[in-house]
Amino acid sequence: MLTSTVLLAFALTHLIRAPEFNLEIQLPGFFFLLPLNLSAAMSVLTAGLTATGMDWLLRDHPSLGGRPTYQWWLLPTLTTFVIGVPLSILPSGPAWWVSFLIAGTFLFFVFVSEYIVVDPGAPHYAISMAILTAISYTLFLVLSVALRYGTARLYILTPGLFLAAALASLRILHLRSGQWEYAWSLGIAFVCVQIAASLHYWPLSPIQFGLMLTGLLYGLTSLAVNLGEDQPARRALIEPVIILGLCWGLAAFLQ
Amino acid sequence: MLEHINQHAPLEACGLLAGKAHRVERVLPIRNQAQSPVRFVMDPYEQLQAFAWIDSSGLDLLGIFHSHPAGPDTASQTDIKEAAYDVVHLIWSKDQNGWRARGFWIQNGRATEVSLQIVD
Numbered sequence: 001m002l003t004s005t006v007l008l009a010f011a012l013t014h015l016i017r018a019p020e021f022n023l024e025i026q027l028p029g030f031f032f033l034l035p036l037n038l039s040a041a042m043s044v045l046t047a048g049l050t051a052t053g054m055d056w057l058l059r060d061h062p063s064l065g066g067r068p069t070y071q072w073w074l075l076p077t078l079t080t081f082v083i084g085v086p087l088s089i090l091p092s093g094p095a096w097w098v099s100f101l102i103a104g105t106f107l108f109f110v111f112v113s114e115y116i117v118v119d120p121g122a123p124h125y126a127i128s129m130a131i132l133t134a135i136s137y138t139l140f141l142v143l144s145v146a147l148r149y150g151t152a153r154l155y156i157l158t159p160g161l162f163l164a165a166a167l168a169s170l171r172i173l174h175l176r177s178g179q180w181e182y183a184w185s186l187g188i189a190f191v192c193v194q195i196a197a198s199l200h201y202w203p204l205s206p207i208q209f210g211l212m213l214t215g216l217l218y219g220l221t222s223l224a225v226n227l228g229e230d231q232p233a234r235r236a237l238i239e240p241v242i243i244l245g246l247c248w249g250l251a252a253f254l255q
Numbered sequence: 256m257l258e259h260i261n262q263h264a265p266l267e268a269c270g271l272l273a274g275k276a277h278r279v280e281r282v283l284p285i286r287n288q289a290q291s292p293v294r295f296v297m298d299p300y301e302q303l304q305a306f307a308w309i310d311s312s313g314l315d316l317l318g319i320f321h322s323h324p325a326g327p328d329t330a331s332q333t334d335i336k337e338a339a340y341d342v343v344h345l346i347w348s349k350d351q352n353g354w355r356a357r358g359f360w361i362q363n364g365r366a367t368e369v370s371l372q373i374v375d
């Protein structure tokens with residue numbers, strides 16, 4: 001029901017034509033332009049709808065045991081917000097409807113997986129954890145590709161990617177260690193944004209840009225997990241370096 | 256552009272063109288690090304500063320200009336090979352009547368001429 005409601009909101013946003021205007025402010029040092037339209041408003045509203053919807057679903061979970069629910073609705077909220085970006089950028093046509101179907105599948109799996117991981121003893125706990133980890137990285141890839149495709153300005157790109165990198169790494173690290181690794185997540189997000197800013201003016205295609213940043217996010221998060229498991233530094237570096245090399249190597253060959 | 260190009264001739268001069276909706280509003284001259292009559296390499300620091308200025312001014316990169324003081328009046332093989340941004344490449348060349356500019360869209364190893372319009 002929650003998936004259907006969010007998808008209905010996305011579909012209606014796409015079909016309804018509403019007036020839009022740009023908020024333009026000349027601030028000291030830069031020109032701030034924020035498009036105010038139905039898509040932007042609905043992205044925030046659907047993210048809020050997801051958070052409250054997930055909270056409502058989790059309250060009836062038999063294994064919740066009075067724990068706060070926010071850790072299980074962070075990723076679904078981010079998912080809804082992120083998939084709203086390409087859906088608002090893509091023009092009408094088959095590509096939009098294919099993206100819409102993929103978005104629906106993503107949402108469904110995130111909602112179900114988050115519900116399952118509330119109980120560490122659940123039969124599908126391990127697979128749900130793997131799905132949530134994969135979706136976290138995919139969301140970051142989708143967001144970075146969409147922002148690049150939409151030629152977002154640096155002042156929109158950096159906070160957007162910082163938030164996504166911080167939330168994705170925070171959720172992944174919590175799934176792996178059971179701890180809220182705020183320092184690691186903020187550090188990972190900071191490094192990702194620094195690299196994103198330095199790549200911003202390079203003549204990279206959206207997929208090259210997204211792959212380079214997602215490889216970095218994966219590498220740093222994986223390093224944090226390995227070090228958290230008390231692996232020796234050299235061994236902890238092997239997997240992150242291989243993945244980073246693969247992603248950057250692939251990006252170098254793609255156009 | 257002409258002032259910048261004349262100032263640096265017989266060396267190649269270069270720079271960026273910024274604006275909105277295919278209309279250039281600002282010319283940003285950049286130092287040619289190569290200091291050559293047949294080649295240009297934008298000074299990376301000045302180029303980065305220009306990109307940051309374009310971004311913070313709410314404008315878009317619309318074109319890259321450079322001069323061919325000794326010809327040709329079209330995009331050279333080096334221009335085609337090294338074109339990285341999907342924008343119009345404005346090439347200034349000199350003949351007996353003075354400087355003239357031609358615009359090219361360089362993509363997939365091919366340069367296609369585009370029409371230029373001067374507006375007030």
